[in-house]
Structures are given as structure tokens and as C-alpha cells.
Amino acid sequence: MKAIPGRIRIIGGNLRNSRLNVPDLPGLRPTPERVRETLFNWLAPTIAGVRALDLCAGTGALGLEALSRGASTVQFVEPERAAADALRGNLARLKAQGGEVSSNDAAHFLRGAPQPFGLVFLDPPFAAQLWASLAHQLEQGGWLAKTAQIYVESPRGAELALPSNWMLHREGHAGEVRYALYRRLQDVPLS
Known part of the structure; x- marks a missing residue:
């Protein structure tokens, strides 16, 4: 099913088929x-009860999908006021418990007091090329649980300089987009 402009849907969990308003x-x-x-x-065996961070939330579809499928909490970070307001509106309308929206730039948010997350969605605006800087802030700032999983969405063919202890678990491609799930390893020295 193709998304209607201005609306997308949650595809699984207790909010399945709920429509999200998208500015x-x-x-x-x-x-x-x-x-x-x-x-x-891919995440099905580990999603229940996880604390998740949707770092460059945009529509919040990834974080809302996680809440729908059993994540205990999701911290959404979105600097664009209209997108953050739409996300708050979707959370309220769907009565989605456990979601909190921070109207903040991702890099600024990561300079705050760290809270370890078991799952992080790292899907910044492609034009901004923030993958490496945000990944290293996550890793070095204490934002990742010992065995965190990190989802990264990027342009197909992009060379990403991610922390050396993020081990690729699975990946795929959709058109010009690469999507990948990494697992954080504790006993790999950082480079």
C-alpha cells in the first residue's frame, strides 16, 4: 500500500492501521x-520493553511503530516545529503511551544528560550528512545501552564512518536508500 501524501500508517502492533498526519x-x-x-x-524478538530513541524523528513513524509493537518508551527528537507539533498531535490522538517529544536539534540533545537506550533510530536528513557525528556522540556520550541496536538509514552507496564497535547485523536497499541494523559490541576497542 502506498502512502497518501500527508498521511502514512502504522503497519503493526496495537496501533496497526492507524493513520499519521504528516506535515x-x-x-x-x-x-x-x-x-x-x-x-x-528483524527487531521482533527484542522490541518488547525496550527504551528507544528516535533521534531525527521527522514524522515519528519509526518511533510510533516501536511503541505500537511494545517498546516501553520512545524519546522523539525533532527540531522542526511543525513536525514536532504533528508528532505530539499524533501521540495524543492515538493515545500512545510512553512517547515524549523534544523540540531540539539532535546534536544539541546529545549534549544533555545521557540516558542509555536499547534501540536508536538514526535517520537524519540526507543533505545534512550527520551520520558520523551523531553516531560518535551516541557512542561516546553514554546514550547506548551495553547491547544496543542502532538502525541507520542513508543514501545507497554512502560511506559512513560509524563507531568500530557497531557490528552490522542486517541490511537492505529500497531504491536509492540503504537501511541497516547494527548491534553494539562492548569489547571492541573504539577507533
Whole structure:
């Protein structure tokens, strides 16, 4: 099913088939349903009860999908006011418990007091090229649980300089987008 402009849907869990209102903003690129379905099939054994961080939330589709499927909490970080307001509105309308929205820039948010998360969605605006800087802030700032999983969405073919203790678990491609799930290892020296 293709998303209607301005609306996308949650594809699984207790909020399944709920529609999300999406503001029309330049550069807003919701993760496609097919990619979300694949990702959450990968995450199915570990999603229940996890604390998640949707770092560059945009529409919040990834974090809302996580809440729908049993994540205990999701911290959404989104600096664009219209997107953050739409996300708050969707959380309230769906009565989704455990979601909190921070109207903040991702890098600024990560300079705050760390709270370890077991699952992080790292899908920054492609034009900003923030993967390496945000990944290293996550790793060095104490934001990741010992065995955290990190989802990274990037342009196909992009060379990403991620922390050396993030081990690729699974990956796929959808058009010009690469999506990958990494597992954080504790006993690998950082480079």
C-alpha cells in the first residue's frame, strides 16, 4: 500500500492501521512501509520493553511503530516545529503511551544528560550528512545501552564512518536508500 501524501500508517502492533498526519515540509522523508515492515521483523524478538530513541524523528513513524509493537518508551527528537507539533498531535490522538517529544536539534540533545537506550533510530536528513557525528556522540556520550541496536538509514552507496564497535547485523536497499541494523559490541576497542 502506498502512502497518501500527508498521511502514512502504522503497519503493526496495537496501533496497526492507524493513520499519521504528516506535515508537508521540505526534506521530510518518511521511512517507507516496506522498509519499516522489514526492520520490525528483524527487531521482533527484542522490541518488547525496550527504551528507544528516535533521534531525527521527522514524522515519528519509526518511533510510533516501536511503541505500537511494545517498546516501553520512545524519546522523539525533532527540531522542526511543525513536525514536532504533528508528532505530539499524533501521540495524543492515538493515545500512545510512553512517547515524549523534544523540540531540539539532535546534536544539541546529545549534549544533555545521557540516558542509555536499547534501540536508536538514526535517520537524519540526507543533505545534512550527520551520520558520523551523531553516531560518535551516541557512542561516546553514554546514550547506548551495553547491547544496543542502532538502525541507520542513508543514501545507497554512502560511506559512513560509524563507531568500530557497531557490528552490522542486517541490511537492505529500497531504491536509492540503504537501511541497516547494527548491534553494539562492548569489547571492541573504539577507533
